[in-house]
């Protein structure tokens with residue numbers, strides 16, 4: 486869609502593109518667009534990853550470029566960028582401009598069109614916010630994070646070389662480097678993985694953490710269940726459930742036994758799901 490046609494926008498940081506954010510997008514209609522104010526702290530859907538969770542076009546503004554603006558100046562900037570703008574959608578706690586001085590009420594006074602304010606979106610009696618999703622991910626509560634997101638938490642990375650003992654002594658794994666993403670609490674997870682530009686996801690088990698049993702280095706590794714997979718360059722992991730904490734084992738044998746239990750547990754979690 487040509488941006489000149491845009492007549493409705495939603496404004497915010499939109500890291501995570503969570504259930505609260507989606508409620509705003511539902512108000513945009515067919516000529517809508519999303520305005521992301523980029524703080525530099527987004528680590529759930531960094532950069533353009535947000536685009537996977539909406540069909541609306543996204544425009545990015547850096548917070549540093551607009552934080553000094555007075556309310557009138559901010560609205561003028563929007564009207565210049567979107568000449569046909571008739572509706573702005575924001576949440577109940579939206580603030581903008583110099584020292585975050587302006588609220589949705591001020592926006593209503595400054596903008597001549599409609600300002601639609603979305604009430605607090607709550608799940609399990611708790612308001613949904615990206616900082617709460619980050620906290621859940623940091624304690625390993627991926628099921629809770631996923632409920633707040635409305636989709637599985639996903640990270641993307643490039644494949645790097647591992648220690649080389651997985652394939653020979655344990656199970657084969659894809660080792661990943663995932664810059665920009667918040668990595669979950671150290672442990673083992675049931676997940677799905679998509680390789681390169683494949684369309685489908687494979688059930689897998691993922692280890693995130695310091696390999697305290699072997700070389701102590703930090704790793705994000707994924708073992709694809711029940712399949713030999715070709716080598717690949719990139720992968721995205723979609724987390725489903727925390728299975729257990731990272732542990733130091735006395736021998737590779739006992740780590741291997743734990744990994745076979747992890748595989749059984751992951752299979753049990755994933756069998757009814759498909760992506």
Ligand SMILES: Cc1cc2nc3c(=O)[nH]c(=O)nc-3n(C[C@H](O)[C@H](O)[C@H](O)COP(=O)(O)O)c2cc1C
Nearest residue numbers: 647648649650651658692696697698699731732747
């Ligand atoms: C399902 C799974 C669970 C794992 N759990 C642990 C663990 O609890 N503690 C640990 O030190 N390493 C754990 N690892 C990591 C292994 O130490 C790692 O796969 C091994 O060091 C081989 O690494 P490589 O693929 O780089 O060769 C786990 C790996 C997988 C696939």
Ligand SMILES: Nc1ncnc2c1ncn2[C@@H]1O[C@H](COP(=O)(O)OP(=O)(O)O)[C@@H](O)[C@H]1O
Nearest residue numbers: 497498499505575576578579605606613614615
């Ligand atoms: N739980 C929620 N309910 C309603 N609106 C929300 C909610 N969370 C965020 N918003 C709105 O979505 C937009 C983006 O908010 P942002 O600050 O990026 O989200 P978060 O608070 O999750 O970090 C803002 O207009 C904000 O008011």
